[in-house]
Amino acid sequence: MFKYSFGYRSKVAYIFIGSVIGVISLLYTNYLARELMRKEQFEIDLWARGIALWNYIDPRSNTEREINLSIANNVTTIPAIMTDDYLRVIEYMNVPKEIIDNPAKLRSTIEHMCNSPDRQPIKIITPEGVELTVYYDDSSLLKSIIFFPYIQLGLIGIFISFAFITFRSSKQNEQNRVWVGMAKETAHQLGTPTSSLLGWIEYLKSMDIAPEATDEMSKDIQRLMKVANRFGKIGSTTQLSRVDVLQEVSRTVDYFQTRIPKNVTLRIEKSCTGELDAMINPSLFEWVMENLLKNALDALQGKGDILVWIGVRDKWAVVDVKDTGKGMTKSMYNKIFRPGFTTKTRGWGLGLSLSRRIVVDYHNGKIFVKESEVGKGTTFRIMIKKA
Numbered sequence: 001m002f003k004y005s006f007g008y009r010s011k012v013a014y015i016f017i018g019s020v021i022g023v024i025s026l027l028y029t030n031y032l033a034r035e036l037m038r039k040e041q042f043e044i045d046l047w048a049r050g051i052a053l054w055n056y057i058d059p060r061s062n063t064e065r066e067i068n069l070s071i072a073n074n075v076t077t078i079p080a081i082m083t084d085d086y087l088r089v090i091e092y093m094n095v096p097k098e099i100i101d102n103p104a105k106l107r108s109t110i111e112h113m114c115n116s117p118d119r120q121p122i123k124i125i126t127p128e129g130v131e132l133t134v135y136y137d138d139s140s141l142l143k144s145i146i147f148f149p150y151i152q153l154g155l156i157g158i159f160i161s162f163a164f165i166t167f168r169s170s171k172q173n174e175q176n177r178v179w180v181g182m183a184k185e186t187a188h189q190l191g192t193p194t195s196s197l198l199g200w201i202e203y204l205k206s207m208d209i210a211p212e213a214t215d216e217m218s219k220d221i222q223r224l225m226k227v228a229n230r231f232g233k234i235g236s237t238t239q240l241s242r243v244d245v246l247q248e249v250s251r252t253v254d255y256f257q258t259r260i261p262k263n264v265t266l267r268i269e270k271s272c273t274g275e276l277d278a279m280i281n282p283s284l285f286e287w288v289m290e291n292l293l294k295n296a297l298d299a300l301q302g303k304g305d306i307l308v309w310i311g312v313r314d315k316w317a318v319v320d321v322k323d324t325g326k327g328m329t330k331s332m333y334n335k336i337f338r339p340g341f342t343t344k345t346r347g348w349g350l351g352l353s354l355s356r357r358i359v360v361d362y363h364n365g366k367i368f369v370k371e372s373e374v375g376k377g378t379t380f381r382i383m384i385k386k387a
Helices: 008-056 062-074 103-113 140-205 211-233 245-257 282-300 351-362
Strands: 080-083 089-093 122-125 131-136 241-244 264-270 277-280 304-313 316-323 366-373 377-385
Touching (some): 008 080, 008 089, 008 131, 080 103, 103 131, 140 211, 211 282, 241 245, 245 264, 245 304, 277 377, 282 316, 351 366
Parallel strands (some): 264 304
Antiparallel strands (some): 080 131, 122 131, 304 316, 316 377, 366 377
């Protein structure tokens, strides 16, 4: 389950507000575009009639000529072509002359002008009975208005995405600071009782007690000190050193060998000989191995097998942790690495999340579910670049 998550309602509110603004803008701009389209159709109709009647106006009537000329000159932004029945150009405006002089380009332009159902050619009959046809296109202003809402929607989408990412990043940074503070405080609180326990171990060694018991107790105390040290390093700069991965993994497996249930077998296989060096932080890398082995033990539920395989893949040192536990579906492969996600009744769901951060962020490596099948088990893979 998720114990920590980004506010679902906040995300819905952002999306809803952005969608409402976008829809209102789109509807209003569409209304303006249609009004402008009707205005341009009216202007083209006037222009066409003015051109058709130009030669039939009484030359002595200056008023009629001025009105007609004013109508023709006011239509300055709309591309239009007037032709006769034989597609011969009678008049044109706002269309390049090279298109008018090229029959193929002219026909292509006229076909484009006829493509829109909102732009029907205008038929004009001259006083002589000649039918003229006017083809026209949207003005640059109308085209801008038509495309503007889509640009606006894109900008709104970018704004919402930016706001969401910024808010989530701020939330994550705040949570990270809380976790770092808790981790350092935990390390501090563990320090005092651990030191006291070391003193009691030395006292027990001076008494007549089996050395095996005190040795195992010492190992557990050393483990507690390592845990405290790990918590103390969270949020600090990670120091990497050249370490033999084979030896580091073997040490962790050996520690678990004496602490697993009797019905669980833990084996280690090495497909390479000699040393397998990589730049790692031993304490943090050991933490990752412990998390994977603990998860494997939880999946087995007291009975089954765990195999730790160490090998090389090109430039990578590879460690596989395979169990015969309950397994998982593919949909869970990425979810299990999210902070707060856990399928257990206890725990904070941070083990695998911390493991991914240690491997990916601190070691520039990879950690992922290699394979898993419900009822048969899971294999986790760690990949660290060789030194």
